[in-house]
Amino acid sequence: MNYFPDEVLEHVFDFITSHKDRNSVSLVCKSWYKIERYSRQRVFIGNCYSISPERLIARFPGLKSLTLKGKPHFADFNLVPHDWGGFVYPWIKALAKSPIGLEELRLKRMVVSDESLELLSKSFVNFKSLVLVSCEGFTTDGLAAIAANCRFLRELDLQENEVDDHRGHWLSCFPESCTSLISLNFACLRGEVNLGALERLVSRSPNLKSLRLNRAVPLDTLQKLLMRAPQLVDLGIGSYVHDPFSEVYNKLKIAIQRCKSIRSLSGFLEVAPHCMSAIYPICGNLTFLNLSYAPGLHGNKLMKLIQHCRKLQRLWILDCIGDKGLGVVALTCKELQELRVFPSDPFGAGNAAVTEEGLVLVSAGCPKLNSLLYFCQQMTNAALITVAKNCPNFIRFRLCILDPIKPDPVTSQPLDEGFGAIVQSCKGLKRLSLSGLLTDQVFLYIGMYAEQLEMLSIAFAADSDKGMLYVLNGCKKLRKLEIRDCPFGDAALLEDVGKYETMRSLWMSSCEVTLGGCKSVAEKMPSLNVEIIGESEQMEFNLDDKQKVDKMYLYRTLVGHRKDAPEYVSIL
């Protein structure tokens, strides 16, 4: 089997970078497993409770980059109590004790304490990159430790985290000797920052390519920063409010024009729409534009801006763009691949400004569209069928109708046929989120046609267990299934428990599964953790097997029951 010496194989494996491929390589034979594990530098762990840090360290002594995900996806929407789990501290502690020279840590939906950040900053000499997405539990004090101690820090990227902002001088904690920054994103911080320290930091970071500011950074500081960093590729603007006739604004226009490399623009956390013309010179080069935090930008000013962005590939926008605005997108952005339309008024009385019309327009004008997140007022089967015909390349299709059980407003029918058309047409579909009035029928279609589907999100849908069964039987590549408020019970849950071992996780809340049913799964499948999640305040568990379970989260694991579950979580 082995015609080549190990070094040659190792060199060949260097070219194999995708996690899936590396995992496959390691399964070929013992010697490939050994060579692969010693040469592996990047590891992705989709569920932090599926494996322990000790086993990770034992298998991959050359580890440099670790990605960890903690809480289940529905935690983003407040369906999981805060202290459910997902603590990163044990991982950092174990890694710190080991000889591993960690350089990069990427975390999503994890609880990160200041203590963890401090330990991280002091334990790895070559630590280069920290990316935190949708995490919580830390303050700006933790960031100060990272800034002060990571001498070769290249990347500090904070995306949509809940950070307790102590309005500290964490930015001032970057030593004068730190000149290695490539990426700095603190847009999610809500407090003031030391503007002078920020300017000095940017001045001494010649490699800085990505800079995303928070709301506390005013326009005139922005102008100074841009003058010092015309090489930026990715810019997130904090506050964009100023007098368009002022000297500062003129200086800003000049500064922006010098930034010929900017391809990605976001922020505008505070915006004065009459100042947008300064941005026009760089719009023609943009491939990513994120205006989803700028509700002040809409109507004609917004459309004018979009009309300058002919090379856009990804657009994140608020629904105040309206169907008309989406029409402008369809005419202008012929290279568009990804569109996300967020609600500007999630609990409003039906003032959402986009409907099925906007989506149809974009699908007709942007044939390369392959990724969609669309919050809208309503959707029709006809529109979905048209979209399916226009864009057969969808990889991600997430539709959220603000009223989750709304039928087709024209025909009063459920949206089964529309979504059916999507799954039939888009043969490469990997991720799907459904909403609107849906019966078991749509799941029959999904089971039949969605052969590549890996993640499915269902809410307020279906009539019976059949719906869930169609999906479990049909979707061979399913990895993550999350369900809320559907009439799926024990019969569906128990039909094929072996299936869950082929998946990362299953979430079911407000369905019809009982405690007895869940216990049954746990009994038959010792390789799964079956968690019953109660409310944080409740102290007692109703032990009646016939009792319906409010929230169940099950996932495959190699390390059995976790020890850090709070009292209200029962692992069967």
Add this chain to the structure above:
Amino acid sequence: LIATFPNIYISTTVQYIDLSINQSAINLQSIMVFEKDLNLDATELRLGLPGSSEESLRISNKRALPDMNDDSGVAAAKKCDQETAPPTKAQVVGWPPIRSYRKNSLQTKKTEAETGGMYVKVSMDGAPYLRKIDLKVYKGYPELFKALEDMFKFKVGKYSEREGYNGSEFVPTYEDKDGDWMLVGDVPWEMFINACKRLRIVRGSEARGLGCVV
């Protein structure tokens, strides 16, 4: 579309009749988050046709959400006035599915934009203590000046772009986001209230320099 899926048995009529029953009678328990003044028991609607028992009609469809467009049966459960944007509208936990961070950001912006008010301190040279006013309350400079005049018992002079304020010992100034002290009145009102961090009514002799700058 039936032609596209020839092998599928579709029982159209039966299914959709079931659905229309489910839609018109709804069980509101377990997931709804109502305002405290709504009496849940009194407004609870149950699944089923009149005369039928609850058990037999606990159909698998857990459609526990009022049809937001249905005016008839569910109107009693919603205290909101359909014409205005109703803050008492029933909200489902975790819906729509947007991240808390984003939701909080929107809330902050809305609050600031609509209800939060923009309170700034107002000081006047010689006055023993400061006052606070909500800039949101005023539609423009004339109303603001009237309020300041009433509060501090002085008169704002006549504004001109060239000369600042003429004919008064006192001049209104403000500190903007950059920390600079500016003359009130130069920029459009909207821009002013966004930029103004605090107000200071300056004595004429000091203000002379400001007033003359164009």
